[in-house]
Amino acid sequence: MSPGIFLIDAIGPFFRGYERRRINWSKIPFTHLATEGEARQLQWERIREDMRTFAREVAASGYNSVTLDDLAHLAPHSLHEPETAARIAVFREEFSRIFSIVREAGLQIFVTSDVLPVTPAVDAAIGNHRERLEEFYRGLVDDFLRDFPEVTGLVLRIGESDGVDVKDPIRTRLHVRSATETNRLLQNLLPVFEKHDRTLILRTWTVGAHRVGDLIWHRRTLAEALRGIDSPQFILSMKYGESDFFRYLPLNRAFFRTPHRKLVELQARREYEGAGEFPSFIGWDCEQYARELQGDANLAGISVWCQTGGWHRFRRLAFLENDDRDFWLRLNTIVALRIFRDRESVEDAVAGLVGTAKAPAVLELLRHAETVVKELHYIGDFATQKLFFRRVRIPPLLHVYWDCLFINHAVRKVLRHFVRDPERALREGEAAYALFPRMVELARSSGLPVADIEHWRDFCHLVRLARRYYFLPFDPALGERIRASKKAYKKAWPSERRQRYRIKVSFEPFKVKRQTLGWLSTLLLRRQRGYRLIDHVFTLNLLGFIFRLFRPGKSKAVPKFLRKSAMGVDALFR
Template identity: 65%
Template sequence: MEWFIIDGIGPFFRGYEKKRVNWSKIPFNALSTEGPERRQQWDRIGEDLSAFCRGIEAAGFNTITFDDLAHLATHPAHEPEVAAKIDVFRQEFATLFDRVKRETRLRILLTSDVLPTTPAVVSELGTKPAELDAYYRCLIRGVLDDFPQLDGLILRIGESDGVDVKDPIRTHLHLKTPADANRMLHQLLPEFEKRNKTLILRTWTVGAHRIGDLIWHRRTLATTLKDIDSPNFIVSMKHGESDFFRYLPLNQAFFTVKQPKILELQARKEYEGAGEYPSFTGWDHERFAHELSAAENVAGLSVWCQTGGWHRFRRLAFIEENDRDVWIRLNTLCALRIFKEQQTVEQAVAGVLGEDRAIAALELLRHADTVIRDLLYVGDFAAQKLFFRRVRIPPLLHVYWDSLFINNAVREILRHFVKDTEQALRTGEAAFTLFPRMIELAEQAGLPVDDLEHMRDFFHLILLARRFYFLPSDEALVADLRAAKKAYKQRWPKAIRARYRIKLDFGEFHTKRRTLGLASALLLRKQRGYRIIDHLFTLNVLGPLFRWFHRHRPNSIPKFMRKSAMGVESLFR
């Protein structure tokens, strides 16, 4: 391995006060471009970035990533006000890039969604693919030539800006098929080879269009990478066939793709508290490292220490005071030690925390791992391999980012898929009994006890939810849930810490169990390959039906599905 990459967006979120944060990229709209606030903000970013870079380089990382090409690339078609902001960003980022190169030996990569436009750009160029391809190549050439500090670009082709992004510069999904992606790669690679820069292609997608199964479908991946043979090209893949969840086996594409490959990991687990409590990933990473020893051409590791998710949790990796980012740092540094230095989890934890704290810390982390696997996740559901259209169904259903959903719809869905409900109840109850010991161990190891207390109180709500999901209907349990939600909010007021949103709704779920079973059999499959029904209905007819329904009854779709990330509509493109 020669690439050890980490995202560098944390310093740009200092002081960002939006209640619920889009952590997918730097919040450019919140960056000052004029007045005295500009200098104050950018100077603080520079100071935080220096501290961040010192820490991650000392740990062993050799590459840092920044967002993004869209806000650093000029084009004659840009609106005057957009061009003016881009000019400021170019000045400030050039200073930051120079700072990184002057103070460290880190390589710098810039991210880019394919592809960014503005209303004026669309008005002038239209929507013809050839015109937009040429426009995008122009942006890339300009940025690579204007910023010699850059060592390359990371392209994301399967996800674009979320529906919450209010910026005249917006990205949209430009590449619809594997052939489109292959064509673009062949067009772009000569630009990188000529400048001796690296082009990294991410296979992550959200299931939209025919290329939406790129992360797991062998034929789609093979067509996308056909005849791509360049020393300046690398493929970057998440560890599983879905997002950064547990219970997913290592993506088998690591053993079939011949080009150099990078493994993507997440240290600030966006679906597991985002650093608010111990969500240790070391044992999973140790298993991945062992399995990848049989793969060819693994070029490196990319660890996300800040990026990912839409939530209110806001701990900033490697620039926090008072050890507040300890759980993120622990995951980040242990991943590096496991993959770069071939250490065991025990060696890695001792190296990060010190021998005197490691024994208690390891027991704590093992218990926390059990609690997350057995209580946050419902193991029987999480272990199932389920696909809908072009995506693998996430193994975590009732907890999403910063929200816990307790309602009859979730109850009926889980009861449909979980066959041994008694076992699900037993494992959840047993896991919760570990909390007193975990709090003792946190005290012994000198780790934040209040994080464990918050975790205990939130997981108590998850335990009550587990009972609601799998026990017979009980008004007393409903009352317990309401009381527990109130107690959680009182114990952890917003002024003290970011907390979960508890979404209680005990209204009737009108879909009958038999209907749910028929819909599941029709829409979901337990294999990667598509069935005849998928080709006839799920992939081709269902999309237009959903779009018609969405236009005529938009409010019938839950708000969090419409207003988060790219919105549920993207699944049906």
């Protein structure tokens, strides 16, 4: 693949000192950044110092480009409120210094942008007038590319906007609703990029909202969105699978269905697998994807997320720790690069990082860790099933989500419905858990973070108890053991010492009969990508209308993490 684009996110320095209990890692927390006085001076000095460290480290590892957030906070406009304009002016000044640090390290800069950012004043002046909004956005892009010639290009996200927890006066909202509108946006913007000789990278990631919500996997939607797009300044960026960064997902075949240059998106800081708290190794998955992409994918490079993603309390900062706390993040980040750029095997890439003497023990540890992730965190029988709801592919991991383990009757009932061989699921989980003594031994002999393995072991003890609850006949004694183990876990790993999982336990009955659950799953879920007649009539149209009418997404009956994280469950029904 070399030479190519080897892109890594550089937002870690902006989270230093951000002490929220649960952090939105999807974008730089701009409201946390000081814009005046001594606080500004001290905070931005620390950010610059961290950015020098980060840029030096990732450049030495072999990356040649970084992403930084975001256009909306760096692009002034006459419609902005005075307070917002003043903050943007400060950000432009400070980011100019950040850009200089990155460029001095020999790295190219790409800036992210959600389509489309507004403020209350912009909203009041333009409202929902689509042509004027697109003219407004095009002006932001044009002026930004003119003002910052050191920026190589923009990375556009059209299928997700700011989370419901974001309180910034500059907020993004979903503007593009269909493939036709996506195509019009690209046709409108590409001349601007061609004029400035910059690169437009379009991400196909969506959360399933609106008709464009299936862009990540639906071949006709993608084809219509890219119809007539033929520019040397254009690159398509796609996650490796048809859903978010999960295991058990085959390579997205869309890589081979368009002639455009493409980036494959990978996640080193696994947002659904501990976010660097333990060795959730991606090397063998990367090796498989790289092998498949040697075909006619027209791959231009990789985009690796080493800090971005998720709503959780885990807070390790990639390439910024003064000890080995970011070892698992570095390992994933560097091994992924060497596999895709240098065509190294996993074994050679790991040996090149840890040394040939330690490599056998480290590789054995990583193989065991992969078994634990795939056979204890995930339930293979469920994870391998291809299930779609409306415009999204159902995640292969339901009971462990971000920093939460859910042990409740609703999850139990759902998993018992879909898992066809519960005995096998129980055996696999117990066998995977039995690997921990050897993993602790290997970590100790290799000089790797032993405490990380011990914490993971204690958490996985709860995961295997949860699996027993899911698939064995209910036993009150097991319920008591789960509650006691949760208490012991919290005592062994208090939050003031390190960040740990939240264990959500409730044995209250889920008042949906098994037969009703089966009927609902047949009606609402499908095992094929293509839409059924019932989807066109009910699931995609009438169900969305019913949801908006009764707004259950606002109800406390819906779990808080579905209401208060990301864009909220409402996005699924738009």
